[in-house]
Amino acid sequence: MALKVLFLGGTGIISSACAALAVERGVDLTVLNRGGTASKRPLPPGVRQVTADVRDVAGVREALRGSEFDAVVDFLAFTPEHVAADVETFRGRVGQYVFISSASAYQKPVGHLPITESTPLVNPFWQYSRDKIACEELLVRAHRDEGFPAVVVRPSHTYDRTSLPLDGGWTAVERMRRGAPVVVHGDGTSLWVLTHHTDFAKGFVPLLGEPALTGDAVHITSDEALTWDAIHRTVARAAGVEDPVLVHVPSDAIARDDPSRGPSLLGDKAHSVVFDNTKLKRFVPGFAATTSFAAGAREAVAHHDAHPDLRRTDPEVDARHDRLAARWG
Numbered sequence: 001m002a003l004k005v006l007f008l009g010g011t012g013i014i015s016s017a018c019a020a021l022a023v024e025r026g027v028d029l030t031v032l033n034r035g036g037t038a039s040k041r042p043l044p045p046g047v048r049q050v051t052a053d054v055r056d057v058a059g060v061r062e063a064l065r066g067s068e069f070d071a072v073v074d075f076l077a078f079t080p081e082h083v084a085a086d087v088e089t090f091r092g093r094v095g096q097y098v099f100i101s102s103a104s105a106y107q108k109p110v111g112h113l114p115i116t117e118s119t120p121l122v123n124p125f126w127q128y129s130r131d132k133i134a135c136e137e138l139l140v141r142a143h144r145d146e147g148f149p150a151v152v153v154r155p156s157h158t159y160d161r162t163s164l165p166l167d168g169g170w171t172a173v174e175r176m177r178r179g180a181p182v183v184v185h186g187d188g189t190s191l192w193v194l195t196h197h198t199d200f201a202k203g204f205v206p207l208l209g210e211p212a213l214t215g216d217a218v219h220i221t222s223d224e225a226l227t228w229d230a231i232h233r234t235v236a237r238a239a240g241v242e243d244p245v246l247v248h249v250p251s252d253a254i255a256r257d258d259p260s261r262g263p264s265l266l267g268d269k270a271h272s273v274v275f276d277n278t279k280l281k282r283f284v285p286g287f288a289a290t291t292s293f294a295a296g297a298r299e300a301v302a303h304h305d306a307h308p309d310l311r312r313t314d315p316e317v318d319a320r321h322d323r324l325a326a327r328w329g
Helices: 013-024 057-063 080-090 127-146 170-177 197-207 228-238 251-257 262-269 278-283 293-306 315-328
Strands: 004-008 028-033 048-051 071-074 097-100 150-155 157-159 182-185 191-196 217-220 225-227 246-249
Touching (some): 004 013, 013 028, 013 197, 057 080, 071 080, 080 097, 080 127, 097 127, 127 150, 127 262, 157 197, 170 315, 182 228, 182 251, 182 315, 191 197, 191 228, 197 217, 197 278, 217 278, 228 246, 228 293, 246 251, 246 315, 251 262, 251 315
Parallel strands (some): 071 097, 097 150, 150 217, 182 246
Antiparallel strands (some): 191 225
């Protein structure tokens, strides 16, 4: 009998690849979302779609009345309140509840590398990460106190063809193409891990319904670690630019100039990260992230070039790059 799975979400960067692979592997998949991004990342044929606002708890319960699932995955829970509502909704009617957390929850600054699932969870810089930690703590209590079948999965920086992992996204690519300087935080040598969403899905889908993971946590990332200079140069080459003008700016200076970007920079991207995926590979033998960032960058740039509506530039980001480059270049 096919595994019955519910995704809360399903058309995001991570969840879209997971939905496609789940259906390909015979999962009986239901997706609950508002349907707003389906045109950007269409659901695969064979998925049952339930339209509801995941924040409308009563509406979700009504939409799912009478349904039971082997696994429920929440790609859209960001605060303890979101997770607490899920526990109430799915208590006693699901074999496994999977919370999509974040590798940004791991200790910053990182105490040691590589990062494993036992690395402490503490992030004094970024509220997003602290909220994810609080969600995990709530689920640990629910599992310990009442046997709620919680599983925590921590992605790192996962991308697809619609996204570019640079400050300002496409704005940075356009700057490279016209020879304008692009700001890189720090000295450009800190390490970062980028995971293509199809590689994440290859690690994730086999975990669905896995009883040995109940009450446990695992991260899913690529094993490829690149410096931020290398990431920028890889995107530049994909965009046809052989020698981009990169200007290194201290991370705290960028955070002062752009307080909205500061928490995610100081709480995540400014620190070197390398992940040990040994635990995942015990559950998913043979798992390997096979899409190099060079291939992923070519895919993303080609997709943007083929879709003019995606090639939007942000005047504020443009001005910030100019301002910081003028001071630090």
